Amino acid sequence: MSIAEVARLAGVSTATVSRALSGRGHVSAAARERVVAAARELGYVVSQAASSLASGRTRNVGIVLPYLGRWYFSSVLEGAQMQLMHAGYDVTLYNLAGNDAERRIVFEDFLLRQRVDAVIAVALELTEAEVANLHAIGKPIVGVGGPIEGVRTLMIDDVAVARLATEHLIGLDHRRIGLIGGDRASDADFHMPAKRLRGWHAALHDAGIEADPRLMAQADFTLQGGYAAAKQLFGAPRHERPTAVFAASDEMAFGAILAARDLGLSVPDDVSIVGIDDHDMAEFFGLTTVAQFPRQQGARAVDVLMAQLQPDDATAEDTPLPFELRVRRSTARPRP
Amino acid sequence: MSIAEVARLAGVSTATVSRALSGRGHVSAAARERVVAAARELGYVVSQAASSLASGRTRNVGIVLPYLGRWYFSSVLEGAQMQLMHAGYDVTLYNLAGNDAERRIVFEDFLLRQRVDAVIAVALELTEAEVANLHAIGKPIVGVGGPIEGVRTLMIDDVAVARLATEHLIGLDHRRIGLIGGDRASDADFHMPAKRLRGWHAALHDAGIEADPRLMAQADFTLQGGYAAAKQLFGAPRHERPTAVFAASDEMAFGAILAARDLGLSVPDDVSIVGIDDHDMAEFFGLTTVAQFPRQQGARAVDVLMAQLQPDDATAEDTPLPFELRVRRSTARPRP
DNA sequence: TTGAAAGCGCTAACAA
DNA sequence: TTGTTAGCGCTTTCAA
Numbered sequence: 001m002s003i004a005e006v007a008r009l010a011g012v013s014t015a016t017v018s019r020a021l022s023g024r025g026h027v028s029a030a031a032r033e034r035v036v037a038a039a040r041e042l043g044y045v046v047s048q049a050a051s052s053l054a055s056g057r058t059r060n061v062g063i064v065l066p067y068l069g070r071w072y073f074s075s076v077l078e079g080a081q082m083q084l085m086h087a088g089y090d091v092t093l094y095n096l097a098g099n100d101a102e103r104r105i106v107f108e109d110f111l112l113r114q115r116v117d118a119v120i121a122v123a124l125e126l127t128e129a130e131v132a133n134l135h136a137i138g139k140p141i142v143g144v145g146g147p148i149e150g151v152r153t154l155m156i157d158d159v160a161v162a163r164l165a166t167e168h169l170i171g172l173d174h175r176r177i178g179l180i181g182g183d184r185a186s187d188a189d190f191h192m193p194a195k196r197l198r199g200w201h202a203a204l205h206d207a208g209i210e211a212d213p214r215l216m217a218q219a220d221f222t223l224q225g226g227y228a229a230a231k232q233l234f235g236a237p238r239h240e241r242p243t244a245v246f247a248a249s250d251e252m253a254f255g256a257i258l259a260a261r262d263l264g265l266s267v268p269d270d271v272s273i274v275g276i277d278d279h280d281m282a283e284f285f286g287l288t289t290v291a292q293f294p295r296q297q298g299a300r301a302v303d304v305l306m307a308q309l310q311p312d313d314a315t316a317e318d319t320p321l322p323f324e325l326r327v328r329r330s331t332a333r334p335r336p
Numbered sequence: 337m338s339i340a341e342v343a344r345l346a347g348v349s350t351a352t353v354s355r356a357l358s359g360r361g362h363v364s365a366a367a368r369e370r371v372v373a374a375a376r377e378l379g380y381v382v383s384q385a386a387s388s389l390a391s392g393r394t395r396n397v398g399i400v401l402p403y404l405g406r407w408y409f410s411s412v413l414e415g416a417q418m419q420l421m422h423a424g425y426d427v428t429l430y431n432l433a434g435n436d437a438e439r440r441i442v443f444e445d446f447l448l449r450q451r452v453d454a455v456i457a458v459a460l461e462l463t464e465a466e467v468a469n470l471h472a473i474g475k476p477i478v479g480v481g482g483p484i485e486g487v488r489t490l491m492i493d494d495v496a497v498a499r500l501a502t503e504h505l506i507g508l509d510h511r512r513i514g515l516i517g518g519d520r521a522s523d524a525d526f527h528m529p530a531k532r533l534r535g536w537h538a539a540l541h542d543a544g545i546e547a548d549p550r551l552m553a554q555a556d557f558t559l560q561g562g563y564a565a566a567k568q569l570f571g572a573p574r575h576e577r578p579t580a581v582f583a584a585s586d587e588m589a590f591g592a593i594l595a596a597r598d599l600g601l602s603v604p605d606d607v608s609i610v611g612i613d614d615h616d617m618a619e620f621f622g623l624t625t626v627a628q629f630p631r632q633q634g635a636r637a638v639d640v641l642m643a644q645l646q647p648d649d650a651t652a653e654d655t656p657l658p659f660e661l662r663v664r665r666s667t668a669r670p671r672p
Numbered sequence: 673t674t675g676a677a678a679g680c681g682c683t684a685a686c687a688a
Numbered sequence: 689t690t691g692t693t694a695g696c697g698c699t700t701t702c703a704a
Contacts, residue, residue, distance in 0.1 A: 045448045049388035050681035093429045386697030
């Protein structure tokens with residue numbers, strides 16, 4: 001089943017079939033109609049391989065991410081994939097699984113095989129060499145969730161987000177505000193935890209509150225990690241205990257809510273808790289949080305990419321992504 | 337950077353380069369060495385498009401799944417992707433997002449573009465037409481997590497798994513054993529919920545216990561859904577309340593644990609709870625569960641596929657996948 | 673074991 | 689607007 005048979009059936013040349021089906025170049029309405037009819041009748045579908053070889057375009061985008069199982073990553077992926085699919089693009093998935101060996105294979109081998117037109121890197125800091133390799137073969141890159149040197153990137157302002165969450169607590173008259181931040185491992189790739197810590201710090205500072213190091217705990221962005229960290233914070237003697245905690249992700253905040261409960265502390269009467277993300281389960285837990293919108297972030301990354309793939313690319317600046325405070329049941333004024 | 341330049345530098349023909357690099361056909365050790373050296377020196381990587389066009393092989397496998405965000409699916413995907421990567425294969429991801437329109441596009445368009453050598457369908461029931469289309473273009477299919485007519489499939493024995501979970505409760509002397517099963521929507525694609533219900537039923541029957549319809553609740557396989565369903569069950573007057581509940585997935589079981597807690601019921605003193613999956617958070621919740629191993633299921637699906645891609649395929653039977661009871665803190669004898 | 677050469681199926685310049 | 693045709697870069701048959 002090749003383009004030649006369609007051409008024969010439609011009574012035109014293969015070039016016309018190609019033009020009619022791909023939408024590139026001019027074809028009379030009549031010819032287009034016959035071609036489409038013939039293609040449908042024969043059940044013809046272009047061979048991507050042949051098309052790619054001839055045109056240099058693959059209609060395929062690589063998406064690289066460090067994990068699959070976490071809400072943020074799978075949501076970005078979902079958003080990007082939908083959008084790409086509607087643009088007729090395939091998605092090739094490269095999951096690094098937090099693993100250096102895999103990473104090398106992906107960047108030194110898979111991505112260079114000319115199978116993708118572009119790559120989207122999610123919450124990944126690429127090395128100069130990685131970026132250079134990709135640029136060398138003319139593949140545009142778009143980053144989501146963290147800045148990459150010399151690459152168009154979509155990200156929320158993590159400092160501002162953390163500041164907003166913390167200021168919400170300050171606005172409720174909390175003074176002893178704890179932090180559940182990222183641990184060293186989770187910071188390695190992106191410094192996002194460091195930024196969220198900075199936002200917390202800045203908000204306190206502006207309110208004239210001194211950051212108490214005993215109120216800072218670290219975790220790995222999982223619910224379990226958040227639980228353990230929160231137990232440490234909440235387990236302190238009463239006058240040292242925070243009346244509120246800012247967790248750098250919703251999953252950790254969920255853990256903190258459960259920890260409070262297990263200690264017999266009421267949320268929000270004894271402790272207020274705020275997170276970042278607006279995870280699917282935030283509503284269920286009644287968690288006050290700063291929403292980011294990962295599905296939209298993924299879709300938006302695709303839009304940016306499509307623009308870059310156009311010859312007349314009027315690449316705009318890096319835009320900060322929207323975020324939004326969602327107040328639910330987990331925060332309130334401290335009990336006097 | 338094409339094969340011709342490598343050939344020139346190595347002082348051999350392009351045919352020899354191709355053979356040396358792909359491992360197909362015989363090449364003298366000396367020639368291979370020179371080719372490999374030349375390729376490395378030039379930074380040569382094959383063009384997949386050209387290779388595919390010439391050989392008909394794409395070194396690319398499509399993975400189709402109904403959702404991305406749930407633990408089971410993303411775990412299977414992760415397992416399959418790792419395994420494929422190590423075999424030098426790319427993964428093209430088709431996420432249906434529980435959406436019929438997407439599904440049609442995927443099956444009538446994307447998968448037929450000859451971009452994949454095979455497809456793995458996760459927890460999906462394919463229609464006869466969908467299978468036929470794929471077979472017509474010679475693409476092998478492997479199913480994971482549910483039977484597909486005429487297709488090699490890897491799945492756990494859902495009836496047996498549910499029976500095991502329920503028999504664990506019976507063995508602890510529970511008699512009033514509730515069920516949190518799937519709702520109609522979640523059953524549509526795979527009848528997995530129906531099978532797990534059957535297992536529960538069969539275990540009760542064999543123990544001479546009559547299944548009480550008031551002890552059956554339905555949910556959508558989410559934590560929230562499990563919570564709501566469990567509240568219904570646990571909210572019943574004391575003598576009608578189940579002393580134990582079997583939830584058809586761990587996420588629903590987590591919800592049930594939280595529901596019990598919110599009602600002031602102790603797990604396992606007042607109610608025992610058992611799930612299916614061995615979710616990453618099962619340990620954290622102390623949940624007794626029947627483990628299945630989705631990462632391994634994904635990897636295994638790849639092995640089966642690779643075998644089918646060999647000409648000398650000695651396709652074995654459908655093998656039932658392993659599962660295993662993991663007893664933790666959420667189950668105990670009922671309080672007298 | 674190696675090389676020559678004929679495609680694989682499509683796209684895009686160019687000519688008409 | 690349409691057709692002719694020369695590749696795109698590789699694999700594989702066939703012959704040596």
